[in-house]
Amino acid sequence: MSMDDQVFKRQGFGTDVDLVPPFGLLLVDFVNGFADPGVFGGGNITSAIASSQPLLDYARRCGWPVAHSRIVFADDGADHNIFSRKVPGMLTLREDSHASAIVPELAPIAGELVVRKTVPSAFFGTTLAAWLTQRSVSTLLVAGCVTSGCVRASVVDAMSLGFTPLVVADCVGDRAIAPHDASLFDMQQKYAMVMDRQAALELCDQAAPGN
Template identity: 75%
Template sequence: MDTEMKARNDISTYQRQGFGTPLELKPPVGLLIIDFVNGFNDPDVFGGGNISQAINNTVPLLEAARKSGWPVAHSRIVFADDGADHNIFSLKIPAMLTLKEGVHNSAIVPELTPAEGEFVVRKTVPSAFFGTSLAAWLAQRGVQTLVVAGAVTSGCVRASVVDAMSYGFRPLVVSDCVGDRALEPHHANLFDMEQKNATVMTRDEALSALAEITA
């Protein structure tokens, strides 16, 4: 069986079993940008793949969010200077402990620098929700549809999207504004999130659809 036919059969199985039901997008809308920091923009540190392109694609998305007045949150991985919060995530990936508060690699990339009033979540695990006040911050602002950009698709993006869904938000993953250091897990996780947890659209598709529900 060739790869194309296998892919069609796999999709047919998901459809037959009831996966992939479209999520209705509802206002208010918020934006979450996950871990677009210098270290993830550098192939010699934690980057590679299509992450840098995803960062570039996110610049107009953030501009649109600000123009529309959406609540905007960013996340960073930040461990204590003395490593006192060393955890299982950093045991699995010891280099994560190098991401400290004042370190260049932990800083959000300049082109996506948070504006005044935008929430910056500091975390030590993949999900931007686990052990943080992000869910409460979004709920206080009435967010129903949460637009998601960031890195990496198969890691912190996926974990955050699953938690967003679990908290009752409607995730909208912007496929060309999320990136991974390898393309196979990027595409596989986009497919899986679309089947189980989220709506997946390109940036232009997402902005068009969101303009319709917020007009």
């Protein structure tokens, strides 16, 4: 156990919480621009997309509520904000831009929510929380990119709004591995449960009604 782990454990962080159904799935910003190392991608994002395909298939088979998010700015930049001032290239993510479209491998189907946002969190200023609440979601599995940015912001807001986040570690990715690893550690200690896809789906199977 590292010195950091020892400090957090001694202070009472990282306590496991119950993960109970109903489950839902949130896929954060798996769009072409974040899949492309020449735009906003890199790191382990490509592998996170590949790992998220069986996760999404599982959620659909189980009939879970599934939501996706995209960063979408107005064509004229009228909704320019601090996020786009820090990262001006974000303004290229517009409704009809290829970079803002969800990657084909994880494209939404009928009945799945797509929220458009101009800030990191998929919850801030969107209908996501109400949509999940209407569908009685208790535990929210989270995949997406990037781990240290929009994923982390969405997880913090999910927890703040009363959902129990389960971050699927191999289904989230970042353009750099150090912030990815640090963010997984931080979320596990304070805000969420973090586990890989196989462990997460085994847990969901065990928690399914009738098991």
